[in-house]
Amino acid sequence: MDGVTTAAKRPRRSQEERTLETRGKLIAATLDVLLEEGYLKLATQRICDAAGVSRGAMLHHFRDKQSLIVAAIDELLVSATAEIRSQADRVRAQEITPEEFVDYLWFEHFSGRLFYLTLEHVTAARTDDEIRAALIPVVRRFHLALDEIWGALFSAAALPRSRVATVLNLTLCLLRGMGVQTVLRPDDPAYYDDLRGVWKIMLRAILDGRVRLETTGRS
Amino acid sequence: MDGVTTAAKRPRRSQEERTLETRGKLIAATLDVLLEEGYLKLATQRICDAAGVSRGAMLHHFRDKQSLIVAAIDELLVSATAEIRSQADRVRAQEITPEEFVDYLWFEHFSGRLFYLTLEHVTAARTDDEIRAALIPVVRRFHLALDEIWGALFSAAALPRSRVATVLNLTLCLLRGMGVQTVLRPDDPAYYDDLRGVWKIMLRAILDGRVRLETTGRS
DNA sequence: ATAAACAAACAGTCAAGACTGTTTTTAAAT
DNA sequence: ATTTAAAAACAGTCTTGACTGTTTGTTTAT
Structure with a gap:
């Protein structure tokens, strides 16, 4: 295995390329393992x-375990934003x-990967000031992006x-809320279909103007 | 400090009384510490x-850490059921x-202790088959009790x-869902008031018969 | 005296960060 | 163009502390 053989097998990659690839692998793996093992059992x-x-390479690129997780969640939410925007x-x-x-939101995001990953990081953040401080800006960007997407979504006069x-x-x-419930109320798709069905009826009533939302006194 | 002095200070308690007291203390402490530290940092x-x-006493009464937690969650949900029933x-x-x-449900349960404890045990259960298996019956009892309470709640003709x-x-x-958001979207009570306000308008429309729910096709 | 409740010590496991060492790329010197 | 030194990327090991269940010992109730 001399230099010639190595050069023939793989082109020379710049440091930046190497960095992007390694970071990318770590971030993707973090999300996969977080989903599978949960935060509690998430070992580096x-x-x-x-x-x-x-x-060693992981610690070269990310200061500590927490930094890696925050970067991974950031990536997760950026990706989800793009997908939701597209729909x-x-x-x-x-x-x-x-x-x-x-239905798309439920089946593609909130009854699976996105939401379960959310559950993990939110729960960890609740009792850890550092994680929470690191994640609040990340999540705020997600919320702002969603609000911007929602603002352009409907043009219902009502x-x-x-x-x-x-x-x-x-x-x-x-x-x-439904996503939370799926954990300990599994095998009951009819229940979730029912809730979603009622919600759609409500949504349609609002879009059609049969229910008006102007006056939302704090009551 | 001889036997006579001890007897004078504290009446003799039966084994059952001692058991109930010790278990009670452990269960109460578990919920308090779970709320404060989260499942991740919950050390016996x-x-x-x-x-x-x-x-040693803890392990005498509960087979292991997990058994203690399941008993504590059971107690939590039994108490919550009674309180919700009363309201x-x-x-x-x-x-x-x-x-x-x-408003009662939000302020007394879902924006605080009950929900945060739910978040902790649900998240732990998601990736741990044993915890989940132990908690599913506990949570099912909660759901059944709630459905029974709801069934007797309203008598709206519509x-x-x-x-x-x-x-x-x-x-x-x-x-x-709002409770989940409070973790990483704190200090924004107006947001949650707004959401709750809109839901109340929708609820009122249902109760008044302005929105009918009979036909909830699976769409 | 015995059983149950309770306490403390023991033993084993596991994980993260610190640390040391190696390989690859880049820049400077020749 | 080649060599050398430095920087960056990467790999592997060590250290330490924390945790849980097991075991042994003590106290209280029957």
Whole structure:
């Protein structure tokens, strides 16, 4: 295995390329292992095994375990934002209905990977000041991006522009709550279909103007 | 400090009394420490310190750490059920409105202790088959009790009896989702008031019959 | 005297960061 | 163009502390 053989097998990569590749592997592996093992059992050796990278290399690129996790969550939310935006564009173009968008959000994000990863990092953040401080800006960017997406989503005359984001955020809260429940209420898809069905009826009533949202006194 | 002095200070307690007291202390301490530290940092020594009981005694009464936690969650949900039932009785007696009930659920349970403890055990259960298997029956009892409470709650002519539980479960999912968000979106009570305000408007529309829920096709 | 409740010590496991060593790339010197 | 030195990327080992369940010992109730 001399220099000639090595050069023939693999072109010389710049430091930047090497860095991007290693970081990318670590971030992807972190999300996979976090989903599979949970935060409680998330060991750096396990991540590195999955990434095919040493712990020394991991620590070269990320100050500590927590820094790696925060970077991974950031990447997760950036990706999710792009995917949601893409589907939202289809709602606006009237290729899919708002009801179908709700189904998309449920089946593609909130009853699986995105939400379970959210559950893990949110729960860890609740009792750890450092994690929480690191994640609040990350999540705030996600919320702002969603609000921007929601603002451009609907043009229903019956729904004031200022209410659009509220309704969509309420939709997301419903789906998060359902996501929480899936953990200890599995094998009951009818229950979740039922909830979602009722929600769609409510959403349709709002979009059609049968329920008005202007006056939201604090009551 | 001889036997006579001890007897004079504290009456002789039966083994059963001692057991109930020790178990009670451990269970209460578990919930307190779980809320404060999270599942990730929940150490049995910390629980025992808080309970004023030795680890040996803890292990005498509970097979292992997990058994203690499951017993504590069971107790938590039994207590919450009783409290929710008591408020629901006041709704039925028309002492408080359904809207006020929603506020009660939010402020007393889903924006604080009950929900945060739920977050902890649900997240731990997601990736641990044993915990999940132990908690599913516990949580099922909670769900059944809630459905029974909901079934007796409203007598709105416009809302079919079969739909009452769905609407209340939908309410709880919304509140759970909001509870999840409070962790990384703190210091924004107006946001949560807004969401809750919109839901109350929708709830009122359902109760008043302006939105009908009979046909909930699976769409 | 015996059993149950309780306490403390023991033993083993595991994980993260610190640390040391190696390989690859880049820049400077020749 | 080649060599050398430095920097960056990467790998592997060590250290330390924390944790849980097991075991042994003590106290209280029957």
